[in-house]
Amino acid sequence: MHLNRAFLAGIMVLLLMCTTASAFEFQYEEIWVHQGVFELSNNDKASAEKYTVKLQEIRSGDYGYSANVLLYVDGEFKEAFFADAELNNEFLYDKDLKVRTLSIDETGISLEMYIHEYELVWIPGNTIVLGVGESYDLNGINIGAVEINDDVASIEISKDGRTLGDEYITGNHHRYFDEVLIRLTYIDKIEQTITILPYQPGKPVLALEIQDIEDRYFPNEEPVFNILIKNEGTIPARGITITPSAINAQVDFDSLEVPILDTSDRQSIPVTLKLPETPIGEDLEISVIVEGYDYKGNSYQTSASAVTFVDPYIAISRSYDASQLQEGIDDPEIIFTLVIHNNASIGHEVTVNDPIPPSFMPVDIASTQWNLFIDSEKSKAITYSAIPTAAGTFKMMPAVANWYSQGETYSVDSGKSSTIVTSGTLLEVEKAVSSTDIQTGEEVDVIINIRNIGTRDATVSYTENIPKGFEFVSGQKNWVGYIGVGEEERIVYTMVAKEEAIYELPSTKVTFDDESGTQGTFESNTIRLYTYSAEPIDDDSKDEEVNYQPLTMKGRIFFLLSSFITILGVLSTIPFIAYLYISRKQSDQRKRIR
Numbered sequence: 389m390h391l392n393r394a395f396l397a398g399i400m401v402l403l404l405m406c407t408t409a410s411a412f413e414f415q416y417e418e419i420w421v422h423q424g425v426f427e428l429s430n431n432d433k434a435s436a437e438k439y440t441v442k443l444q445e446i447r448s449g450d451y452g453y454s455a456n457v458l459l460y461v462d463g464e465f466k467e468a469f470f471a472d473a474e475l476n477n478e479f480l481y482d483k484d485l486k487v488r489t490l491s492i493d494e495t496g497i498s499l500e501m502y503i504h505e506y507e508l509v510w511i512p513g514n515t516i517v518l519g520v521g522e523s524y525d526l527n528g529i530n531i532g533a534v535e536i537n538d539d540v541a542s543i544e545i546s547k548d549g550r551t552l553g554d555e556y557i558t559g560n561h562h563r564y565f566d567e568v569l570i571r572l573t574y575i576d577k578i579e580q581t582i583t584i585l586p587y588q589p590g591k592p593v594l595a596l597e598i599q600d601i602e603d604r605y606f607p608n609e610e611p612v613f614n615i616l617i618k619n620e621g622t623i624p625a626r627g628i629t630i631t632p633s634a635i636n637a638q639v640d641f642d643s644l645e646v647p648i649l650d651t652s653d654r655q656s657i658p659v660t661l662k663l664p665e666t667p668i669g670e671d672l673e674i675s676v677i678v679e680g681y682d683y684k685g686n687s688y689q690t691s692a693s694a695v696t697f698v699d700p701y702i703a704i705s706r707s708y709d710a711s712q713l714q715e716g717i718d719d720p721e722i723i724f725t726l727v728i729h730n731n732a733s734i735g736h737e738v739t740v741n742d743p744i745p746p747s748f749m750p751v752d753i754a755s756t757q758w759n760l761f762i763d764s765e766k767s768k769a770i771t772y773s774a775i776p777t778a779a780g781t782f783k784m785m786p787a788v789a790n791w792y793s794q795g796e797t798y799s800v801d802s803g804k805s806s807t808i809v810t811s812g813t814l815l816e817v818e819k820a821v822s823s824t825d826i827q828t829g830e831e832v833d834v835i836i837n838i839r840n841i842g843t844r845d846a847t848v849s850y851t852e853n854i855p856k857g858f859e860f861v862s863g864q865k866n867w868v869g870y871i872g873v874g875e876e877e878r879i880v881y882t883m884v885a886k887e888e889a890i891y892e893l894p895s896t897k898v899t900f901d902d903e904s905g906t907q908g909t910f911e912s913n914t915i916r917l918y919t920y921s922a923e924p925i926d927d928d929s930k931d932e933e934v935n936y937q938p939l940t941m942k943g944r945i946f947f948l949l950s951s952f953i954t955i956l957g958v959l960s961t962i963p964f965i966a967y968l969y970i971s972r973k974q975s976d977q978r979k980r981i982r
Contacts (some may be wrong), residue, residue, distance in 0.1 A: 414510065414561055414569070414571075415508055415509065415510040415511070415512075415587065416506055416507060416508050416509065417506070417507070417509045417510075418504065418505070418506050419504075419505055419506075419507055419509060419683050419684075420486055420502035420503070420504060420505075420683070421502060421503050421504075421505045421507065421626060421683040422500065422501075422502055422626060422627065422681050422682070422683060422684060422685035423436035423437070423500070423501040423502060423503055423626065423627060424436070424500065424501065424626075424627040424681070425490070425498065425499070425500045426498070426499055426500070426501070427496060427497075427498050428441075428442075428443040428496050428497050428498075428499070429443065429495060429496040430443055430444075430445070430446070430496075431443065431444075432496070434499070434501065436485070436501040436502075436503055437503055437647075438461055438462045439459070439460070439461060439481070439485050439501070439503075440459075440460040440461075440463070441457050441458065441459055441460075441487060441499070441501070442457065442458045442460070443455060443456075443457055443496065443497055444456040444457060444458050444468065446492065446493075446494060446495075446496070446497065448494065451472075451474070452472065452473065452474070452492070453472065453473075453492045453493055453494060454470060454471065454472040454476070454492065455470075455471045455472070455489075455492055455497050456468055456469075456470060456471075457469055457470075457471050457479075457487070457497075457499075459481060459485075466481070467481075469487075471487070471489045471492070471497065471499070472489065472492060473489050473490070473491055473492050476489075477489040477490075483504060484503065484504045485501070485502070485503060485504070486501070486502040486503075486504070487499055487500075487501050487502075488500050488501075488502070500685070505683070507623070507624075507683065508590065508622075508623060509589055509590065509623070509683075510563075510569045510587035510588070510589065510590070511587060511588060511589070511590040511622040511623070512585055512586070512587050513526070513585070513586045513587065513588060514586075515573070515583060515584070515585055516531065516583070516584050516585075516586060517581055517582070517583050518531070518532070518533040518581060518582055518584070519533060519579070519580060519581045520533050520534070520535060520536055520580045520581075521533065521534075526568060526586055526588075527588070528547060529545060529546070529547045529564070529565070529567060529568050530545070530546040530547070531543065531544075531545055531568075531570065531584070531586065532544045532545075532546070533581075533582050534553065536575060536577060536580050536582065538577065539557055539558070539575060539577075540555050540556070540557055541555070541556045541557075541572060541575050541582045542554075542555050542556075543555075543556055543570060543572070543582070543584070545564040545565075545568065545570065547564075547565055547567070550565075552564050552565075556570075556572040556582075557572070557575075558572055558573065558574060558575055559571070559572065559573075560572050561587075566589075567588065567589070568586055568587065568588055569586070569587040569588070570584055570585075570586055570587075571584065571585045571586075571587065572584050573585050589623075589682075589684075590621065590622035590623035590682075591621050591622060591623065591682060591686075591688075592619050592621035592622075592623055592624060592625035592649070592651075592680060592682055592688055593619065593620040593621035593688075594617065594618070594619060594620075594621075594625060594628075594649075594678055594680055594688055594689070594690045595617070595618040595619075595620050595690065596615070596616070596617055596618075596676060596678050596690045596691065596692040597615075597616040597618075597692060598613060598614075598615060598616075598674060598676060598692050598693070598694040599613060599614040599615075599616055599656075600612070600613045600614050601613045601674065601694045601696050602696060603696060603697065604696060604697040604698070604699060605663055605672075605696060605697070605698055605699070606663075606698075606699050606703065606729075606731050607663055607664060607665045607666065607698055607699065607700070607701045607731040607732075608663060608665055608701075608731050608733075608765075609661075609663050610660050610661060610662055610663070611660075611661050611663070612658050612659065612660050612661070613658075613659055613661065613674070613694075614656050614657065614658055614659070615630060615632065615656070615657045615658075615659060615676050616654060616655075616656050616657075617630065617646070617649065617654065617655050617656075617657070617678055618652075618653070618654040619649045619650065619651055619652065619653055619654075620651075620652075621651060622651060623651065623682060623683070624648050624649060624650045624651065624682075624683075625648070625649045625680035625681070625682065625688060626647065626648050626649075626680060626681050626682070626683070627645070627647070627680060627681045628645065628646040628647075628648075628649055628678060628679065628680040629643055629644070629645050629678070629679045629680070630643060630644045630645075630646065630657060630676065630677075630678050631643045631676070631677045631678075631679075632659050632674065632675070632676045633674075633675050633676075633677075634661060634672060634673065634674045634675070635672065635673040635675075636664055636666075636670055636671070636672045636673075636698070637661050637662060637663050637664060637672050637674075637698070638661070638662040639659050639660070639661060639662075639674075640659060640660040640661075640662070641659070644657060649680070661674075663698050664698060665701050665731065665732055665733060666698065666700065666701065667700055667701060667702070667791075667793050667796070667798040668700055668798060669697060669698060669699050669700050669800075670697070670698055671695055671696070671697055671698075672695065672696050672697065672698050673693060673694075673695050674693060674694045674695070674696070675691065675692075675693045676691060676692050676693070677689065677690075677691045678690050678691070699731075699800075700798065700800045701730065701731040701732040702728070702729070702730055702731070702732070702736065702738060702762075702789055702791055702798070702800055703728070703729045703731065703800065704726065704727070704728050704729075704740065704787055704788070704789040704800060704801065704802045705726070705727045705802050705803070706724065706725070706726050706727075706742065706786070706787040706802040707724075707725050708722055708723060708724045708725065708784075708808075709722070709723040709725075710722045710808055713776075713808075713809075713810060713811065718904065718905075718906075719775050720775070720776070721751060721773040721774065721775055722748070722773060722774050722775075722776065722808065723771065723772075723773045724742060724744075724771070724772055724773065724774065725769060725770070725771050726740060726742060726769065726770040726771075726787055726802075727767055727768075727769050727770075728740060728760070728762060728767065728768050728769075728770075728789055729762075729766070729767040730762040730763065730764060730765065730766055730767070731765060732764055732765075733764055733765075734764050735761060735762060735763045735764050735766075736761070736762055736791045736793065737759065737760070737761045737762075737791065737792070738759075738760055738761075738762055738789050738790070738791045739757065739758070739759050739789070739790045739791070740757065740758045740759075740760065740770065740787065740788070740789050741756065741757045741787065741788050741790075742756040742757075742787040742788075743756070743785045743787075743788075744756055744774055744784070745776075745782040745783075745784075747776060747777045747778040747780075747782070748774040748775070748776050748777070748782070749774060749775045749776075749777055750772060750773075750774045751772070751773045751774060751775060752772075753772055756772065756774075758770060776808075776810040776812070777908065778810070778812060778813075778814050778842075778908070779810050779811055779812035779813055779814040779842035779843050779844070780809075780810060780814045780841070780842065781807055781808075781809050782807065782808050782809075782810065783805055783806075783807055784805055784806045784807065784808055785805050786801035786802040786803055786804070786805055787801065787802040788800070788801045788802075789801075811842075811843045811844065812842055812843060812844055812902065812904070812906060813840065813842040813843075813844045813846045813900050813902040813906065813908065814840070814841050814842030814843075814910075815838055815839065815840060815841070815842070815846070815848065815871075815898055815900060815910040816837075816838070816839040816841050816910075817836070817837070817838055817896060817898050817910050817911060817912035818836075818837045818839075818912055818913065819834070819835070819836055819837075819893070819895065819896050819912040819913055819914075819915060820834075820835045820837075820915070821833065821834055821835070821893070821915055821917065822835075824915065824916065824917055824918060825918050825920075826885045826917060826918070826919045826920075827885065827919070827920060827921065827922055828885050828886060828887065828888055828919055828920070828921045828922070829884065829885065829886075829922075830884065830885055831861060831882050831883070831884045831885075832858075832882070832883060832884075832885065832917070833863075833880055833881070833882050834852070834863075834880065834881055834882070834883065834893070835878065835879075835880050836850070836852075836867075836878070836879045836880075836896055836912065837876060837877070837878050838871060838876065838877045838879075838898060839871075839875075839876040840871045840872060840873055840874065840875055840876070841874075842873065842902075843873060844873065844902040844903050844904060844906075845870065845871070845872045845873055845902065845903050846870075846871055846900040846901065846902040846903070847868070847869070847870050847900065847901045847902075848867075848868070848869055848870070848871050848877070848898055848899070848900050849866075849867065849868040849869075849898070849899055849900075850866070850867055850896050850897060850898045850899070851865070851866045852865040852866070852881065852896060853894060854883055855891045855892070855893060855894070855917075856887075856891075857885065857886055857887040857889050857891055857919065858883040858884065858885055858886060858891070859883060859884050859886055860881065860882075860883050861881075861882040861883055861884050862881065862882045863879075863880050863881025863882050864879050864880070864881050865881045867879050885917075885919040887919065888919050888920050888921045889919055890916065890917070890918055890919075891916070891917040891918075891919065892914060892915075892916055892917075893914060893915040893916070893917055894914055895911040895912045895913060895914050896911065896912040897909055897910075897911050898910050898911070898912070
């Protein structure tokens with residue numbers, strides 16, 4: 389009993405599998421697959437899979453040009469055929485090869501070749517549900533449900549004014565205009581709706597990527613990048629041509645052909661670049677164009693591009709070792725290394741300059757500029773050291789190489805700037821005055837601010853020189869003191885102007901001796917002072933000369949008291965005058981009454 393049930397189940401599975409397979413057979417068709425278009429001159433050949441055709445001869449006649457063409461299969465001669473662009477423009481061989489003549493003249497023949505295949509053509513779309521009287525537009529093709537009669541549905545398909553119709557039962561399919569195939573999957577007699585699945589011819593979709601391109605290269609290199617082609621469509625792409633090109637560079641081949649690329653397949657093609665030799669850096673643009681066809685000969689194309697940068701043929705790099713700064717060594721040295729490379733095909737004389745900060749003292753060299761000759765495709769290295777004489781954060785500007793070629797001077801640098809932090813005493817000295825415009829006899833204050841912005845405490849001192857035309861009055865023109873890290877000292881002294889002139893107040897030179905025993909000097913800014921004499925007041929009267937004497941303290945007190953008494957006397961008379969005025973008015977009124 390169990391065996392019988394298993395046998396029946398197996399039979400049902402086989403029937404279902406056969407039904408499913410047969411349900412999708414209509415998606416496949418016997419088609420002529422386009423293999424490409426070929427231009428042939430005498431004795432030229434064109435191949436498609438195992439078939440090869442060769443142009444033997446072109447003849448001229450009363451009705452135009454014709455040709456004799458030879459056919460080979462797997463390299464073996466089979467037959468010759470006559471071709472022209474009119475009645476004899478199509479040749480069939482063994483129901484498997486079709487050769488169609490497109491044009492012919494005295495120079496050659498243009499033909500296309502097709503191979504007979506059995507391939508997937510119809511690709512399903514989205515399910516559509518239509519009620520009687522409803523329609524659906526599918527890329528310009530109108531699908532309408534006309535009538536449902538029991539198990540039969542009437543469907544009409546319209547395009548460009550043409551209408552075709554058929555009656556369907558569930559599972560039926562029909563093809564229209566070579567553009568759409570309709571399969572009826574379900575009839576709902578109660579709701580009066582039909583469910584259909586439309587199919588349309590598949591299309592290849594070519595996708596393209598340029599891979600493995602770096603941001604920059606040296607000249608005369610031969611880097612390799614990859615072209616990745618994918619078919620993301622629903623049917624194979626055929627006769628694919630890949631054409632790479634580059635602006636300001638060369639690629640190692642003009643074009644490459646791939647016979648077929650199936651769906652979901654990919655192909656990676658390496659391409660070698662020959663980079664230019666130029667004295668200046670320039671962008672290099674890479675472009676790739678990919679063309680292919682479907683089985684009908686419809687063309688498809690895509691493209692991609694990428695940009696990289698080619699350096700000048702002279703290159704310079706700089707590195708430095710500042711490890712001694714962290715080791716607490718007295719007078720630590722920073723070791724610099726410059727490498728200059730010549731990628732050109734000839735040697736060049738190069739001037740190299742490394743602009744280190746002014747407070748960095750080079751060791752055993754007069755300057756950080758060199759002239760050297762570098763042979764073709766060779767490098768030279770320069771190593772030197774410098775001792776930082778001040779603390780702080782210093783910006784290291786790029787090293788620069790200059791050279792002369794064919795009447796022009798070119799320059800290249802070592803790239804981005806960097807910073808070096810050095811330890812030690814770093815004093816910031818600022819000088820200011822209370823006024824820059826001073827009358828003779830007037831006093832002016834000089835203010836000196838000293839800030840320790842370094843990393844070590846220091847004993848600091850200075851001695852000021854009073855300029856000629858001024859005389860020291862008070863304060864500290866000489867000072868010695870201790871200033872810790874982050875601390876500030878403000879010192880003030882006063883001087884008086886004696887002579888009218890313009891003076892340059894010199895910078896204050898501050899010397900230090902820090903906790904490590906390092907000694908040094910920092911300077912402030914300079915200031916310009918203007919001194920002038922007070923001018924007398926001009927008077928138009930020449931007969932009388934008025935001398936103004938400044939009041940003493942006793943005179944000032946007497947002037948204030950006399951002014952107060954005068955104002956008090958004036959104020960005290962006001963009530964008496966008011967009394968007299970009122971009395972006079974009352975007397976006049978009594979006289980009128982009498």
